[in-house]
Amino acid sequence: MTLEQLKVFVAVARALHMTRAAETLNMTQSAVSASVAALEASCGVALFHRVGRRIELTEAGRVFVPEAEAVLARAGAAETILADLSGLRRGRLSLHASQTIANYWLGPLLNRFHELYPDIALEVVIGNTAQVAAAVRAGEADVGFVEGEVEEALLARVAVPGDRLVLVVAAHDPRAELKALTPADLLDMPFVLREPGSGTRQVFEDALRASGLDPSQLKVVLELPSNEAVVSAVAAGAGATVISDLVTASGLAMGTLKQLPLTLPARRFYALRHADRYNSRAAQALLALVREPEAVPGIAPAAPVSRPRPRARR
Template identity: 75%
Template sequence: MTLEQLRVFVLVAEHLHMTRAAERLHMTQSAVSASVAALEASCGVALFHRVGRRIELTDAGAGFLPEARAILARVEAARTVLADFSGLKRGRLALKASQTIANYWLGPLLYRFHVLYPEIELSLSVGNTAQVSAAVLEGEVDLGFVEGEVNEVLLARSPIPGDRLVLVVAASHPWVGRERIGPEELLDLPFVLREAGSGTRQMFESALARAGIAPDRLKVVLDLPSNEAVLSAVIAGAGATVISDLVARSELAAGTLARLPLSLPPRSFYALRHADRYHSRAAAALLELARSAGDGAGAV
């Protein structure tokens, strides 16, 4: 059993497709198949069912997958420790961020980090708050960046400057121009919201609860999985939404959206790291930059 065989097994198990795994690994499909076969031979057990053109994990394969991931995570942690001795001249940082942060806030910060530490390799994936938290817990990434509340004892949270939520509608909406909107009046509006599990949705529902309004009383006409989908539906007239001012900024400036006068508190973003795993100098340097980022991406 080799580390390369473990990497191949994990990618095949995640995709359940030899060709897709081969593309991710920059290997030929025959080399991937040979690696899996060699691992199965060394273990003396089948890890996959071959069902026609499909493959499925056997019980042994499903049980082995978290152990293989854990081994690879420990190897990456060991590499990180050694890379720190190079004084931030070499190394890798794997990151995962929620959509708002990844698409509207994090890019300038990562560019600034790259200018300071050009030999540190950065990788970024995107998910909602729940998915980011899970990736940090599983050791798939070194740092996570989220907007939502996370209550997990194994995750260390560091607040960083964030954004503010705003209530917006299409520019043609009849409520545009109103001077005041009370919380109870929100029940008269149809809403387009991000999916459950997103930080934006969590904070809006928390603000409603503090105002004495049960979130399930809202008329939610659409639950959508991305900020862009939410904005396009609102611009088309589907309803109102509460979303990050970073996300809405360009459409507000263009006049396709209008902001309604509802006061919502500013929110911090949070950097997440596993409390029991090694915290590299590269991760610490990125967090220090994030804490000094100011109000949103414009100050980065």
């Protein structure tokens, strides 16, 4: 049994598809299949059912998944510590970020980091706020960047200036001419929103509750998993949306979108790390960059690291 075989097994167990797992690993399908077969032969246990063209985890495979993930996490931590012994001249930094941050905010920060530490390999995975927090909690990400509030005792946070949510419709939508909005207007218009679990949707729904409105009363006609899909549907006339001003900037400039007069609070972004896991020098260097106002154009200094306080039980 090798670490490479465990890595392949976990990828296949997550995808339940040899070809998709091979794509994520940058391997051929035959190499992935051979690795899984070799692991099964070495331990004398079938880890997958082959049902036609589908594969399913056997009971042994299901039980083995968390054990394999734990071994890979420990191996990654050991590699990180050894890399730190050579300073910032080698190593890898795994980052997970929510969509708005990854697509519109993170680029200048990573460019500056690469200029300073060119030998540190950067790996970026995009998900929503809930997925990013889960990756940091599981040790799959060294640092996560999210838009939504995350209150978990295991996750330490660094607050950074973020963006502001805006309400927009298509430029040809009749509502584009509204000069003021009432609660009835909001509840009457169709909405295209990000999926539950996204930071953007969380902040919008929290703002509605603070204003005395129930988010469940909104007419949500579409839920889409990306900012670009949401903006495209809105520009085509599917309805209104509340989304980051970073995302709508080009549509507003080109005249395909129109902003409506709804004031929403500015929101902070958060850098997350696991409070109890080893914090590598590469991760420390990245967070230090976020704190330096002159380090990254357009990014102001961040607040100190904070660890959420457990909520009192009533």
